[in-house]
Amino acid sequence: MSDVPRFWRESNHRYRLVGTKCNNCGSTFFPPRDVCPKCRRESIGKMEELEFSGYGEVYSYTVVHDGLEPFKFQLPYILAMIKTDEGPLVTGQIVDADPSEVKIGSRVRVTLRRIREEGKTGIIQYGYKFILEK
């Protein structure tokens, strides 16, 4: 499967943590949404892009030992749900850390990293990961 257009389409959001804000109710979203699930039709034409600060704290985490095919060379890896300072939860890996250093509540910031290599095409895909704020 060639994923070139598919991953290019999302690259801006994945590289810079760009979500959306509903200017009808003020809710912020990441990943970006075309429609606000609270305002629905009222939000049409009122959704605008919002770049997140990239800071947040660990809401929950795990160490993955049995993973998906494209990630098998990264095992075991730390995966976390990050409560961003803007509000929404974001799911991603925590890198450059030992699992024993990660706690619920630890401060983190976003970093751009290589996520995985696409099997047949060999294309390297990039996106956000998180590092601990020391």
Place this chain on the structure above:
Amino acid sequence: MRDVYIIGVGTTKFGELWDKSLRDLATEAGLKAITDAGIYSEDVNALYGANTSAGQFIDQEHIASLIADAAGLSELGIPSIRIEAGSASGGAALHEAYLAVASGKYDTVVVGGVEKMTDVPPEEANKIVGGSLDAEWETFFGVTEASLAAMIAKRLEYEGKMKREDYAHIPVVSHKHGSMNETSHFRNSIKLEDVLKASYVAQPLTIFDCAPLSDGASAIVISSNRQLINSSENPVKIVSSEISTDYLSLHDRTSIYSLNAFKRSSKKALESAKISKEKVDILELHDSYSIIGLLQLMELYGEKEAMNLVRNEELYWDKSRPTNTSGGLKAHGNPLGATGIYQAVEATLQLRGKAGQRQVKGAKYVLLHNMGGIGATSVSTVLGVE
């Protein structure tokens, strides 16, 4: 809406069935169901087939036509439709078939579910199972179903709502029941220490917290035809069937441990059945992961009561709240498309009084819950005998 009854059930054994293809499995289950119903293929007006990912597991789409063909129905040319809703495909197919018969469009329908998962290596299978999650914002970053379940567990422990031993109890119960069911993927009993000490899938979850990858097929015959119902032994009524959905990604939900789709669908199913949850004699829950099984009990009974049920070991077939008497997804197996249909097979056996060793005495109502992914789709079904 007309009354609809289950008049026949059939299932294959679940497990790693390397000598059987998808079409072998589907045909075996379907023919067992119509034989059990005492009917002929000519009596069947339509076929509803549940399958989650045959396109990825065995490079085969167009499953509806394939299973009608394999079951020898091609000359009859009856309608055959595939339903996909992730791992809730079985429950969703049952729901659609129920509506079709209740509405009067069809009198008698076969609903089958099938999945052939062990033809690909396990890491490939995990990726396909992850197809029920959000490909762009979860799995792209290395998320697996197990990792989401693990993060829910970690958060709940952090908030002091439960201990590791509480959810580790769920697979212990499922294995006990599975040991008494001859079609189970696993027939061994396990202890709490086995769950805690097994190798990690995603910390804190071990392989014993997670349902296996299984092959298997199950089928039921449902009907509103009075003659067929009266001539069948112990017909079981589909009392209600409700579906609800939630945000696809776990991180988008109002809370990562509120199974809102299950909350809504089970509430509606009990309301339309006009029974209280105390009237439910048996629960068949979607224990794809131990913690997810416990969350369902928390949604139904509240936090305190759910913990009491687990800590007082009340979930066994001979106790106050029999749960997953089949062996659940954990021990009976989880061939995605077949899973929700097998829940109805188990409930029918129980309500007929034909569940053998694991029979719950005098069971009148069973609540089934079949879930897609980690709760983005929930199908709640009430089956009963009056």
